Amino acid sequence: MLSLTSLDLSGARFVKSVVALSQLPPDDRPEIAFAGRSNVGKSSLMNRLLNRRSLVKVSARPGKTQSLNFFAVEEAVYLVDLPGYGYAKVPHPLQQAWQSVITGYLESRATLRCVVTILDLRHPLKGQDRELVGWLRAKGVSYLPVYTKMDKLSRNQQQKQAALLDAGLNIGPAERVLFSAKTGEGREALITALDRFLVCPGANPSSGASSPDSPR
Numbered sequence: 139m140l141s142l143t144s145l146d147l148s149g150a151r152f153v154k155s156v157v158a159l160s161q162l163p164p165d166d167r168p169e170i171a172f173a174g175r176s177n178v179g180k181s182s183l184m185n186r187l188l189n190r191r192s193l194v195k196v197s198a199r200p201g202k203t204q205s206l207n208f209f210a211v212e213e214a215v216y217l218v219d220l221p222g223y224g225y226a227k228v229p230h231p232l233q234q235a236w237q238s239v240i241t242g243y244l245e246s247r248a249t250l251r252c253v254v255t256i257l258d259l260r261h262p263l264k265g266q267d268r269e270l271v272g273w274l275r276a277k278g279v280s281y282l283p284v285y286t287k288m289d290k291l292s293r294n295q296q297q298k299q300a301a302l303l304d305a306g307l308n309i310g311p312a313e314r315v316l317f318s319a320k321t322g323e324g325r326e327a328l329i330t331a332l333d334r335f336l337v338c339p340g341a342n343p344s345s346g347a348s349s350p351d352s353p354r
């Protein structure tokens with residue numbers, strides 16, 4: 139049975155950067171994509187998941203990730219770092235072109251098992267976060283909310299903020315993961331949650347996900 143626990147995560151390798159759907163690698167294995175606002179910590183989360191310091195490029199400057207970046211774990215799973223949304227300094231027409239590539243990818247990729255939707259635990263849900271989750275639900279794409287940067291808040295604040303985000307997404311605590319790329323807290327919970335999507339693509343109760351092999 140496919141499980142991230144039994145794979146060599148730290149042996150992950152970069153496969154390719156994709157800027158058009160025609161460049162996607164063959165859809166020959168399960169795939170997990172990582173989405174969220176610019177600078178929310180997508181690349182950092184992936185590095186922590188893989189226990190690699192800088193396989194996935196991280197920057198203090200928002201908008202660093204500008205392509206769909208594919209990483210392979212043991213030729214068994216692809217992890218895909220998506221460009222962030224909501225970064226105003228990217229010229230508007232460019233944003234739209236990106237949006238069409240990303241939405242095209244998300245709605246047509248037959249092997250996509252889960253979109254990890256990353257939110258900053260410190261901040262309220264923003265319009266674009268709501269849009270993304272609403273869109274994934276409407277399309278029947280499975281997703282897993284992860285609230286990251288938990289190290290920046292006290293235990294008390296963590297619970298308070300998480301409850302606000304849960305209410306905004308209309309989900310329960312069992313349906314999301316609290317995470318810190320800095321301390322690694324939440325890494326095991328993330329792996330456990332992702333394994334459920336790898337084993338059972340419809341693991342997300344609120345998404346009404348379709349089977350991985352059926353067209354979306």
Ligand SMILES: Nc1nc2c(ncn2[C@@H]2O[C@H](COP(=O)(O)OP(=O)(O)OP(=O)(O)O)[C@@H](O)[C@H]2O)c(=O)[nH]1
Pocket residue numbers: 174175176177178179180181182183195196197198199200201202203204221222223286287288289290317318319320321
């Ligand atoms: N304290 C703390 N800082 C974090 C955490 N995750 C990310 N950061 C910091 O947040 C900044 C952005 O992180 P990235 O991983 O590059 O964010 P991204 O979402 O990939 O950004 P784009 O590729 O620009 O969309 C960096 O300075 C990270 O060091 C976290 O869990 N805790």
Ligand SMILES: [Mg+2]
Pocket residue numbers: 180181182195196202203219
């Ligand atoms: Mg990035």
